[in-house]
Amino acid sequence: MNTESTFGSAFPFSNVSTASTASTVFAGLTALGWDADRDAEFAPYAERGLTVGRVSRVDRATCDVVTGAGVLRAAYGPGEPPCTGDWAVVDPAREPVAVHALLDRRTALTRSFASGASLGQVLAANVDTVLIVVPLDVEPNLGRVERLLTVAWDSGAQPVVVLTKADTVDDADEVRADVETAAPGADVVVVSAVTGEGVDVLSAIAGGGRTLALIGTSGAGKSTLANALTGADLATNETRQDGKGRHTTTWRELLPLPGGGVLVDTPGLRGIGLFDVNDGLELAFADVEALAEHCRFTDCGHDTEPGCAVQTAVETGELPYRRLESYRKLRREADWIASRTDYRLRAERSRQWKVIHKEMRRNPSPKK
Incomplete structure (x- = not known):
């Protein structure tokens, strides 16, 4: 069950006893970001004799998990795949080692x-x-x-x-x-x-x-x-x-x-597309958003609308025109991605209803 890892020398692998105390199991994880809130979240799994570790690398169908006693190579199945930085629940006493669950992602x-x-x-x-x-x-x-x-x-x-x-x-x-x-x-x-x-x-x-x-x-x-x-x-x-x-x-x-x-x-990114980034746009363009609060219309597009505080700021030099154009570009892209996501969800709901209706026609309720 050993696997080569950057953490190998720091955490030489050995099986984790189910009788290990939390302080023993988690002693090496504090430096990796483990805290008291994670203790509480993991408690139900600890009662089942499972342990937890930080995912350090993900390959196809397997990942390296740094536990308090060593590094494990664990398999994962369908569903939400693990990602580098995840906290994964595993059972090192069973072969093959597998990811049972992922703790909540804070970010x-x-x-x-x-x-x-x-x-x-x-x-x-x-x-x-x-x-x-x-x-x-x-x-x-x-x-x-x-x-x-x-x-x-x-x-x-x-x-x-x-x-x-x-x-x-x-x-x-x-x-x-x-x-x-x-x-x-x-x-x-x-x-x-x-x-x-x-x-x-x-x-x-x-x-x-x-x-x-x-x-x-x-x-x-x-x-x-x-x-x-x-x-x-x-x-x-x-x-x-x-x-x-x-x-x-x-x-x-x-x-x-x-x-x-x-x-x-991370690998070099030739490009990075936006995905559901409304909150991110508001923070990245906090200056534009602050100006927009003073626009005459709440749905102002900051283009030709009268009383647009954003356009006024551009005209006076308070806000660079380049920055407004960048905001518009990213907003259009974010809205397009959101529309595709909404369409996918609507299509999935429609497919599910078709299955339900087909099943109802196949097995009609008995007449009273």
Whole structure:
């Protein structure tokens, strides 16, 4: 039942006795984010002699689960699949080991599938802080930053924009000020893995068993930043001459941090579609939403309506026109995804009613 894992040396596997006390079983999980609320949630499973662990990596039909006594390879069946960062209930005393249940996800970093399907793909679960990695060796795309911020805010986690490769430019502080205009409510940190600038700030965020997740495009410096935070030597590739990176991380994986806490490293995202992100849009564009409260009409589209406070702010220079256009674009995309989801649900309900009616015609109620 042993499996190779980043956590292998920290948690050499041994069977977990059903008589183990909670303090023994969970001693190694505190650094991974386990807390008293999880204790209470897990209690019914503990009474059945089951144990729990954090999902560190997911493959087809199996996943690695870090328990308080070691790392298990567990199978999972149909239904909601586990995701990196999930808390999974397992029984290590039975072969084959299988995932019995997943504890509630407090946060979920979700995107829509590239195919346009009206379903969401969970990239990471139970994340406290999302580090949006943006390289400084190319001019930051503020629209992409706003998109990633929308997804991060909607997950329920706290986003932080990390401007990497600060050692390659001379105007890092100026760029940071520009990015801050696109990131209200989020910290923007300038980092260089070469000089160490800003790494201590991110390390401090990770303390206390917190979970961090890295997202960004290929070549943004995610793997290099992960090396700096974990003290590990993860594979990295140089960025291509066109500024686009080559994929180095090919799966989502949970990595232990030296001071406690974990880091979820993700593959480079060529694109990230929005999925049910109304709350995320409101937070990512808090400045636009605040202005909209003063519009004459509650359903103002911020276009040609009279008394539009948002358009007035654009005209006076209070709100950049680029930011309003970005908001409109993301709103249209979010509304389109929502309409597809609603259509799928209506179609499923219609199919279910057809089955019921067909069954009723086949087996009519007896006449009284």
